[in-house]
Amino acid sequence: MTMVASETAETTWPLRWRNPAGWIMSADICAILIALSLPWSTSLVAVFAAGFLLSIVPFFDAKSFLRWLRHPVCLWPLALFGLAVVGSFWSSAPWAERIYAIGPSVKLLMLPPLFYHFERSTRGMQVLIAFVVSCILLLAMSWVVWFDPDMALKSGAEPGVPVKNYIDQSQEFTLCAVALGYPIVVAFRKKRIWAALLLLSVAGAFVATMLFVNLSRTAMVTMPIMLAVFGFLHLKWRTSIAILVGTMLLAVLAWTISPQLQWKVTTFKRDYDIYRERNQPTSIGLRLVFFQKSLRFVAGAPLLGHGTGSIQGLFEAAATGPAVLAEGQVVSNPHNQMLNVAIQWGVVGITVLCGIWLSHFMLFRGGGPAAWIGLLVVVQNVFTSLFNSHIFDFHEGWMYVLGVGIAGGMLKRSQGRSEARTAAGVDRLVSQLPRQPAAVNPLTLSANSDLSASGR
Numbered sequence: 001m002t003m004v005a006s007e008t009a010e011t012t013w014p015l016r017w018r019n020p021a022g023w024i025m026s027a028d029i030c031a032i033l034i035a036l037s038l039p040w041s042t043s044l045v046a047v048f049a050a051g052f053l054l055s056i057v058p059f060f061d062a063k064s065f066l067r068w069l070r071h072p073v074c075l076w077p078l079a080l081f082g083l084a085v086v087g088s089f090w091s092s093a094p095w096a097e098r099i100y101a102i103g104p105s106v107k108l109l110m111l112p113p114l115f116y117h118f119e120r121s122t123r124g125m126q127v128l129i130a131f132v133v134s135c136i137l138l139l140a141m142s143w144v145v146w147f148d149p150d151m152a153l154k155s156g157a158e159p160g161v162p163v164k165n166y167i168d169q170s171q172e173f174t175l176c177a178v179a180l181g182y183p184i185v186v187a188f189r190k191k192r193i194w195a196a197l198l199l200l201s202v203a204g205a206f207v208a209t210m211l212f213v214n215l216s217r218t219a220m221v222t223m224p225i226m227l228a229v230f231g232f233l234h235l236k237w238r239t240s241i242a243i244l245v246g247t248m249l250l251a252v253l254a255w256t257i258s259p260q261l262q263w264k265v266t267t268f269k270r271d272y273d274i275y276r277e278r279n280q281p282t283s284i285g286l287r288l289v290f291f292q293k294s295l296r297f298v299a300g301a302p303l304l305g306h307g308t309g310s311i312q313g314l315f316e317a318a319a320t321g322p323a324v325l326a327e328g329q330v331v332s333n334p335h336n337q338m339l340n341v342a343i344q345w346g347v348v349g350i351t352v353l354c355g356i357w358l359s360h361f362m363l364f365r366g367g368g369p370a371a372w373i374g375l376l377v378v379v380q381n382v383f384t385s386l387f388n389s390h391i392f393d394f395h396e397g398w399m400y401v402l403g404v405g406i407a408g409g410m411l412k413r414s415q416g417r418s419e420a421r422t423a424a425g426v427d428r429l430v431s432q433l434p435r436q437p438a439a440v441n442p443l444t445l446s447a448n449s450d451l452s453a454s455g456r
Contacts, residue, residue, distance in 0.1 A: 020059040027055035028123040031114075031406070035131035038398055039138045039172055040153075040163050045398060049110060056117050065116045073363050073408060074115065076355040077108035080341075083352055084308050087345050091307025101309030101332075101344070104392035107401050114405025115412070124410040128373060131402070135176045136202065138162070139209050142169065146213050160213030167388070168395040170216030175380055175399065177206035178226045182372045217283075222383045229379050230372075281326045287335055287387070289326050293318050294339040298346070305346035314343065333392075337385030340392060353391075357382050360404050368414065374407030 030052035037044035068074050084105040088098040118124040145152045146160035153163050161169055180203040187196035210219060274282050297306065297314050306314060312332040321328040334340055341349040357378060364374035381390055381400045390396035 023055055023058050024117075024121055025123075027052050027117055028121055028127070030055055031117075031127045031402075032123075032130045034398075035127050035402060036134045038131065038395070038402070039134050039169075042394055052117075053113060056113060061116075064119070065112065068112050068115045068119075071115075072355070072359040073404075074112045076352060076359050077111050080349070080352045080356060081105045081108050083345050083349055087305065087308040087349075089307070090304065091310045091344075093307065093309040093313050097309040097312065098307070099309075101311075104389075104394075104397065107394075107397050108391075110401050111405045114401070115409045118406050118409025119412045121409070122413075124406045124413075125369070127402075127406055132176050132179075135172045135206070138169065139173065139205060142209055142213055158214060160209070164395065166214040167216045167218060169214065170210055170219035171380070171384065171390075171396055171399065173206040173210055174219040174223050174226070175376065175403075177203045178223065178230060179373055179376055181227075181230050182369055218384050218387045221387075222380060225383055226376060226379055229375070281329055285326045286329060289329065290315075290331065290334040291336060291339065294334040294336070294343055298339070298342045301346055303346045304348055305342060305344045308344055311340070311343050333389050335388050337389045337391055340389040356391075360408075363404075363408055364411065366411065366415075368411070370407045370410035370414065374404055374411065377403030377407070 030048045033048040034045055034052065037048060069078070081102075084102045088095075088102065091098050093101075118127075141151075141162045142160045145157065145162045149157065149159065151162070157163075158166050160166075180199050184196050184199045184203065187193075187199065210216075270282075274285065276285075293315065296318070297311075300306070311334065312330060315330045315332075319328045319330050334343065338350060338353065341353045345352075360378045361375065364371045364378065377400055381396065384390045384396065388396070391400060
């Protein structure tokens with residue numbers, strides 16, 4: 001019995017090793033693990049990303065991959081990474097800072113493999129669902145930490161934030177809450193009321209957690225924009241108006257019962273007044289200082305910028321007064337994606353960054369869940385990047401790369417199936433058409449007539 005089992009294992013292992021479906025599944029599992037670990041860990045994301053890349057190597061199709069590399073959705077991100085590498089040669093920063101500043105753009109190199117793999121895989125939606133499930137677990141944990149701060153997984157955690165920070169957590173919850181709008185609408189249209197109500201309750205739980213536990217002001221600004229995009233694309237105008245009125249009423253209700261929302265709104269003016277009157281480093285005050293100084297830096301090198309890794313040195317030179325004051329703060333990130341790029345690589349960098357967003361926006365113009373998720377990820381990243389460098393930040397940057405890469409591959413796969421069905425339909429139609437009789441040669445007809453006459 002043991003010998004039979006060992007012989008079976010010896011014969012099946014080479015078959016599994018040579019089986020493309022097995023390696024595709026391995027890559028899918030690694031992608032699911034990336035999605036599950038992203039809300040919780042940074043190191044695990046890197047480990048599973050390496051596993052994903054290794055899993056696509058054994059049956060790598062160079063021709064298909066090169067086709068993706070020639071597509072603008074891959075060319076622009078690769079161009080930004082290349083610009084970060086080349087820009088290090090005209091930077092005046094120490095080489096250690098130049099190399100470190102290249103790091104945030106490395107994650108963009110994952111886009112071509114993700115596009116390539118999920119054009120072949122059928123499990124893209126499972127990866128996206130895994131991210132939502134992981135965020136639901138984080139949601140439950142955030143309530144636990146809200147009532148018992150000692151349960152947080154890091155020391156000095158903010159209220160209701162078990163891991164990382166409240167900005168990352170709010171971006172995850174915002175994305176999940178709005179993304180669930182599409183399946184909710186589809187479920188209602190198909191009369192699947194219980195499924196729709198379940199998904200609606202999950203989306204409501206994400207919103208409630210932000211309102212009553214911890215809320216990012218960036219999410220507070222961008223969520224209405226994302227909801228407006230959803231209504232414009234997927235709802236009739238009457239339904240959109242009804243939902244808009246309902247949302248306004250819910251916003252008024254949330255304002256009256258949510259101390260967290262009231263606090264976040266009132267801190268806008270408070271932070272600005274503290275900065276203007278005392279030069280204190282409040283959140284809004286620091287952003288105003290960073291933006292003003294960054295614009296001066298860009299004006300000093302508008303075409304190619306100051307080079308990779310130059311931001312911190314420029315802020316050190318421009319700091320005035322003690323470090324405890326707003327004007328004396330030194331940072332390596334101006335908290336705006338376009339300014340971050342413009343300082344280092346000038347107009348050329350801005351052109352490449354806008355090329356990334358525009359090409360990805362154009363990719364997801366169609367309908368369907370993949371197009372909706374991809375478009376939502378792009379819209380969120382564009383607007384949140386007004387207040388943070390969210391392509392270069394680890395968490396939000398990986399949300400962008402995963403969302404765009406997986407949804408883009410899924411969309412390409414569905415388009416390929418549609419084109420194949422269209423081509424098959426055309427072939428069937430052509431095969432059913434009546435065939436025309438063969439053309440008659442007059443010379444042949446004359447010869448046949450002569451032969452018939454001589455036979456008579």
